Amino acid sequence: MANTVIGSSIVIDGEITGEEDLEILGTVKGKIALKENLRVEKSGVVEADIATTTVTISGQVTGNILAGDKVELTAEGRMVGDIKSPRILIADGASFKGNIDMDA
Amino acid sequence: MADQPCIIGKAITIQGNVSGNEDLVVEGRIEGAIALSNHLTVERAGVVEADVEVEDLTVNGAVRGDIRATRSITINADARVVGNVAAPRIVIEDGALFKGRIEMQFDLPEGVRAD
Numbered sequence: 164m165a166n167t168v169i170g171s172s173i174v175i176d177g178e179i180t181g182e183e184d185l186e187i188l189g190t191v192k193g194k195i196a197l198k199e200n201l202r203v204e205k206s207g208v209v210e211a212d213i214a215t216t217t218v219t220i221s222g223q224v225t226g227n228i229l230a231g232d233k234v235e236l237t238a239e240g241r242m243v244g245d246i247k248s249p250r251i252l253i254a255d256g257a258s259f260k261g262n263i264d265m266d267a
Numbered sequence: 268m269a270d271q272p273c274i275i276g277k278a279i280t281i282q283g284n285v286s287g288n289e290d291l292v293v294e295g296r297i298e299g300a301i302a303l304s305n306h307l308t309v310e311r312a313g314v315v316e317a318d319v320e321v322e323d324l325t326v327n328g329a330v331r332g333d334i335r336a337t338r339s340i341t342i343n344a345d346a347r348v349v350g351n352v353a354a355p356r357i358v359i360e361d362g363a364l365f366k367g368r369i370e371m372q373f374d375l376p377e378g379v380r381a382d
Contacts, residue, residue, distance in 0.1 A: 170273030170289045177283010177299055182275045193283055 171206045269349050
């Protein structure tokens with residue numbers, strides 16, 4: 164389980180930075196910069212530019228993602244924005260609109 | 268989802284506004300403002316530099332800012348708090364460090380002036 168959990172009724176407007184896993188069930192607007200793994204769960208809504216190592220999206224993300232390792236869009240995930248990452252997975256059923264850049 | 272408490276971990280910093288309707292535990296750092304209709308706990312490693320509006324607040328760590336609680340504020344033995352606090356019930360434990368103004372909302376007996 165992630166160390167940090169943003170609960171489903173929590174709204175954060177601003178910037179989140181850190182060096183540990185983050186799980187979002189609520190709403191985050193602004194900017195996320197993380198050295199570890201980010202999970203946007205089914206109820207999670209993120210309107211932010213994201214810089215992290217890996218991202219798993221099962222919720223809704225609007226913004227650009229820069230991931231050092233991997234971006235995974237699961238069947239429930241919806242994303243609008245550009246992704247730059249060496250590994251990108253998009254599951255059957257996911258919604259995505261934007262550019263993908265896999266240049267490492 | 269209520270079985271999963273909302274935790275801001277040790278290595279996380281949030282700059283901005285945090286609001287919500289559930290309990291929040293801070294082990295990391297929050298700068299900005301917090302508005303919560305439930306219980307906020309600042310753990311020993313936690314640092315909050317924000318104006319806080321909550322129902323209940325428990326401090327074991329450090330808080331700088333103005334605090335307004337609709338029910339209670341508990342400042343435990345290891346806590347450090349700088350700011351003005353207002354709540355119907357305020358507890359400061361022996362060993363806690365506090366600097367600021369305290370305002371408890373209560374009624375004095377008839378005929379006694381509050382000021």
